[in-house]
Amino acid sequence: MEFPTNADVLVGLSRADDAGVYRINAELALVQTVDFFTPVVDDPYWFGQIAAANALSDIYAMGGIPKTAMNLVCFPVKKMEMNILRAMIQGGLDKLTEAEVVLLGGHSVEDPELKYGMAVTGFIHPEKILTKNGLRPGDILILTKPLGTGIINTAIKAGLASQETTERVTRQMAALNRNAADVMAAFSIGACTDITGFGLLGHLAEMTAGINLGARLWARTIPILPEALEFAAMGLIPGGAYKNKEFRESMVSFSSSLSPLLPEVLFDPQTSGGLLMAVAPGQAEDLLQALKQNGVSGALIGEVVRNAQYPIIVE
Numbered sequence: 001m002e003f004p005t006n007a008d009v010l011v012g013l014s015r016a017d018d019a020g021v022y023r024i025n026a027e028l029a030l031v032q033t034v035d036f037f038t039p040v041v042d043d044p045y046w047f048g049q050i051a052a053a054n055a056l057s058d059i060y061a062m063g064g065i066p067k068t069a070m071n072l073v074c075f076p077v078k079k080m081e082m083n084i085l086r087a088m089i090q091g092g093l094d095k096l097t098e099a100e101v102v103l104l105g106g107h108s109v110e111d112p113e114l115k116y117g118m119a120v121t122g123f124i125h126p127e128k129i130l131t132k133n134g135l136r137p138g139d140i141l142i143l144t145k146p147l148g149t150g151i152i153n154t155a156i157k158a159g160l161a162s163q164e165t166t167e168r169v170t171r172q173m174a175a176l177n178r179n180a181a182d183v184m185a186a187f188s189i190g191a192c193t194d195i196t197g198f199g200l201l202g203h204l205a206e207m208t209a210g211i212n213l214g215a216r217l218w219a220r221t222i223p224i225l226p227e228a229l230e231f232a233a234m235g236l237i238p239g240g241a242y243k244n245k246e247f248r249e250s251m252v253s254f255s256s257s258l259s260p261l262l263p264e265v266l267f268d269p270q271t272s273g274g275l276l277m278a279v280a281p282g283q284a285e286d287l288l289q290a291l292k293q294n295g296v297s298g299a300l301i302g303e304v305v306r307n308a309q310y311p312i313i314v315e
């Protein structure tokens with residue numbers, strides 16, 4: 001398919017990235033994204049917050065500042081009570097307020113299945129765009145939120161997750177990547193993305209595809225939600241994880257000393273996951289400290305290497 005383009009399209013459909021970028025002038029560009037999905041938690045107010053945090057995340061992953069949003073709502077008017085709709089929209093609105101983003105409008109349609117999300121527009125400097133394509137040899141990879149939300153959501157749906165686990169993962173999914181992005185802006189970042197449906201390895205595979213560099217991941221340092229491995233051992237693995245694995249497995253080499261369940265977690269599709277940043281090696285520890293000082297948990301999970309036998313090595 002051929003898409004219309006012009007010189008002001010700085011990031012468009014020609015390559016996969018978190019959001020599109022359109023230049024207005026030498027100092028300002030618009031960064032735009034849209035995301036919506038079916039409920040990931042039962043509580044409509046929390047679902048609203050998660051949907052908004054997830055929609056904003058692609059702007060943060062590009063290094064942009066989100067400014068405006070439009071609601072997208074699919075609602076089963078005949079089957080569901082209006083107070084569910086109200087609570088969900090309120091959750092989204094409260095998350096936007098927290099992020100200092102204004103809601104300008106939206107659109108709703110009647111649909112047999114509830115879906116909610118947003119189209120978000122942000123500002124970015126045309127020379128400070130963080131795409132998925134800028135990995136540099138030696139860059140250190142930092143991941144902010146722990147992995148395993150897909151597996152734990154599967155356990156929640158099966159009625160097997162504790163109240164504590166359910167609350168923890170709900171709060172994590174609703175947490176903005178805003179502080180992480182603010183902190184990251186002061187460092188030398190080669191590339192950044194947010195971890196969502198393709199899982200850590202799927203998104204990292206996008207970053208290493210078509211370049212002569214590989215990523216070496218330090219399995220023991222990768223943050224994983226408590227109980228994610230236990231639930232994976234019980235077979236509570238979302239369908240998306242199998243698809244991610246099938247699609248990208250050939251790009252990844254796993255050390256034989258690792259748990260055979262680890263790939264399930266590293267391919268687990270995340271909802272409103274954390275940022276994966278590639279930072280200049282001399283700045284990695286400082287970035288990690290700065291994240292912690294701003295209330296963002298993170299870990300150094302690997303490095304970018306030359307002459308890799310595989311695009312991704314997990315050891």
Ligand code: CO
Pocket residue numbers: 017018057058061193194195196
């Ligand atoms: Co993204």
Ligand code: CO
Pocket residue numbers: 018034035058196
């Ligand atoms: Co997205």
Ligand code: CO
Pocket residue numbers: 017018061062063130131132191192193194
């Ligand atoms: Co990006």
